[in-house]
Structures are given as structure tokens and as C-alpha cells.
Amino acid sequence: MAIQKRTVGVIGTGNVGVAAAYALFMQQTASDLILLDKDQRRAEGEALDLMHGQTFAGPTRVRVGDYADLAEAQVIVIAAGVGQRPGETRLDLMERNVAVFRAILTELDRHAPTALLVIATNPVDVLTYVAQELSTRPPQRILGTGTMLDTARFRSLLGEHYGVDPRSVHAYILGEHGDTEFPVWSDARIGGLRLVGNTINGRPYDRPALDAIFERTRRSAYDIIERKGYTNLAIGLVIARLVQTILDGQHSVLPVSVRLQGEYGISGVCLSLPGIVSENGLETSILPELDDTELAAMHHSANVLRERIAEALPGQVGQELKTQEAG
Incomplete structure (x- = not known):
């Protein structure tokens, strides 16, 4: 009997997104790992780097994709966000991260409306609530990594x-x-x-x-x-x-x-x-x-x-x- 395909998306290939992708890869949690980032070349580099470890970890496929590719994902990790600029207030930073999440959730509702979302971007509790407000999926299908x-x-x-x-x-x-x-x-x-x-x-x-x-x-x-x-x-x-x-x-x-x-x-x-x-x-x-x-x-x-x-x-x-x- 064939093993069901397990597809996981990771949005954001900064330090946290890459660490998550590495852990998922090493533990063979997914059969297909899709990385997305505004900086596509960086995402491509991370995907290639992970793929070269298949000999040691196993045959998880790692690739760069776009939102349309996430239609087959069961779980999508959101680790994307913006860093604080010099002189920027917490409120300014929050407003920019909400804008990032608004764009991401619009695409995910269009292309992957049934996927379960894991929020990892900080402040995680606030952004989990924001994601639940911006998405059309049920709130219980959007979880933050929390404590x-x-x-x-x-x-x-x-x-x-x-x-x-x-x-x-x-x-x-x-x-x-x-x-x-x-x-x-x-x-x-x-x-x-x-x-x-x-x-x-x-x-x-x-x-x-x-x-x-x-x-x-x-x-x-x-x-x-x-x-x-x-x-x-x-x-x-x-x-x-x-x-x-x-x-x-x-x-x-x-x-x-x-x-x-x-x-x-x-x-x-x-x-x-x-x-x-x-x-x-x-x-x-x-x-x-x-x-x-x-x-x-x-x-x-x-x-x-x-x-x-x-x-x-x-x-x-x-x-x-x-x-x-x-x-």
C-alpha cells in the first residue's frame, strides 16, 4: 500500500524558517518540503543545500515553490516577517508585519484554503490572532507555536x-x-x-x-x-x-x-x-x-x-x- 504524500510548506527562509525546514528534513516528517521566500534565490540556495543531505537523512524532496504549489500542502508554517528598523517603534514594526501577513493570508486562502497553518513569527500570540482574523479558515486550524x-x-x-x-x-x-x-x-x-x-x-x-x-x-x-x-x-x-x-x-x-x-x-x-x-x-x-x-x-x-x-x-x-x- 502506497504511503500517503505528506507535503509541508515553509513561508520565510530566514533563521527560523531554515531551522524548521532542517528539523523537518532530518526527522523525515514530510515527503515533500516546499520553501517560499520573497528572496527566491535565497530559498533556492536553502533548498539545494538540504537536498544534498538526502544521502544521510532520507529522500525528502525539498523545492522552492510559489503559493499555487501549496495547494497540495497539509500544513503550512509561516515564519515570515520583517525586522525592526533603526528608530522604528514597536507599533510601526507591528503594522508592517500585519501588512506582510495580510498579503500572505490572501494568497493562502486563494491557493491552500484547507491547509492547517502554524504561526511562528513573533509576536506569535498577536500574529496568530491576526492570522485568524484575516483568513477564511476556521480559527482552530490556525495555531501559534505559543509557549x-x-x-x-x-x-x-x-x-x-x-x-x-x-x-x-x-x-x-x-x-x-x-x-x-x-x-x-x-x-x-x-x-x-x-x-x-x-x-x-x-x-x-x-x-x-x-x-x-x-x-x-x-x-x-x-x-x-x-x-x-x-x-x-x-x-x-x-x-x-x-x-x-x-x-x-x-x-x-x-x-x-x-x-x-x-x-x-x-x-x-x-x-x-x-x-x-x-x-x-x-x-x-x-x-x-x-x-x-x-x-x-x-x-x-x-x-x-x-x-x-x-x-x-x-x-x-x-x-x-x-x-x-x-x-
Whole structure:
């Protein structure tokens, strides 16, 4: 029986798009990988470079295409965006990125209306909401990478602290992928045992040490950018994991950026909650029991994001959002 063709598009071959394409290629997630970029020659160079690794990774076909070629794609990753110019405000940058997304979504709705979209461009929560507003496809078929990377960093640092495999750590960073994100300490566990109040692998509960781990998590992107100028490798792996979850219909629970519709008394924003992800996109959100501090942090994150969405989408949608309150 023939294996079903699995086609994935990557729009934007900057640092993040290329890292995602490389991870998808090395993991053989797709049988056909299509790269798109405004700079077509760069995209061609990246495609050729990847194709030359087929001997070592496997026969994934990598090619440059246009929007019409994405008609056969099941999943499309959007990693395109513009960088900040000297003297440019955050609002100016946001307006230019919204213009980029408007052009991209117009083409995708025309040529690939049924593909599931993965948004990786920052600010990912705002641009996930923007994409859902600009596209005709159902919102549950547009997911942001959200706090998947933050959660991975968090679990890695907790695993190092407790001397266990990070894959055995069950803890989440939720809310915004950014400064207002927060840890769910009340339900963080290793081997089913809560971290709060317990000794694990000889390590007693030490709240200041755990708070320092969260602060390192929250500052990770800044630390990496300070040293190498950008982040791309880990987010590339995150994107590949999310795409594989979708293509395989794994029904995995992942902290992705989705639109809230009354969860925790919040609506009108996209931010990260644990959600069941399958070939249909978001099946349903999982709502962990938050303590009062965590719930307040969730509302704060939503309020900050609501203001940014109002800036990104001025006019009727933006003004309506600006006047809402998270709870």
C-alpha cells in the first residue's frame, strides 16, 4: 500500500524558517518540503543545500515553490516577517508585519484554503490572532507555536536541577510567549509527585531556586540573542514537533497559542493553554486548575495581549478588543 504524500510548506527562509525546514528534513516528517521566500534565490540556495543531505537523512524532496504549489500542502508554517528598523517603534514594526501577513493570508486562502497553518513569527500570540482574523479558515486550524519553546526550556532547566530526564518533567509555561508568561507551579510534577513541598531525587523543595529557574526560562531568548544575535534551533525543533503531531494525528497535548472563548473568563485574545492537537488542528483546550496567583497572571497576560492586538488591528476589531476586559 502506497504511503500517503505528506507535503509541508515553509513561508520565510530566514533563521527560523531554515531551522524548521532542517528539523523537518532530518526527522523525515514530510515527503515533500516546499520553501517560499520573497528572496527566491535565497530559498533556492536553502533548498539545494538540504537536498544534498538526502544521502544521510532520507529522500525528502525539498523545492522552492510559489503559493499555487501549496495547494497540495497539509500544513503550512509561516515564519515570515520583517525586522525592526533603526528608530522604528514597536507599533510601526507591528503594522508592517500585519501588512506582510495580510498579503500572505490572501494568497493562502486563494491557493491552500484547507491547509492547517502554524504561526511562528513573533509576536506569535498577536500574529496568530491576526492570522485568524484575516483568513477564511476556521480559527482552530490556525495555531501559534505559543509557549511550546518556553515549556521545553523550563522542563530542561528543571530536569537539570533535579537530575532527571527533562522528558520526565511535567510542567507548563502558559499565557503569552513573552514577558508576561507564567509557570504553573501548582501542578508541576516529576513522576506524579508535585514539586511544591516535596523532596525529589534528594533535592528538597526550594522556592527561591525554582523561581530563579523560571526567571532563567523567561530570559532565555534575551540571553541567546545577546550572544548569537537570534534564536532559531530550538524553535525549529518545536515547529517540527508541532507539524509531526498534526500530520500523524497524534492527539498530543501541547501548549499552543489559541483563541480563548471564555476559558478562565477570558476571550478575544490568543495565548497558550494546553490543547489536544491533531490533524484537525486544535481539538479542545485542557484547562489546568490554577491557583489564585496563576489565574491573576493569566488575566494580566491576556490584558497585555489585548492591548497589542488592538494596536495590530486598529479600527472596528481593534477598538472592540481594546474595550474588553479579561474577566
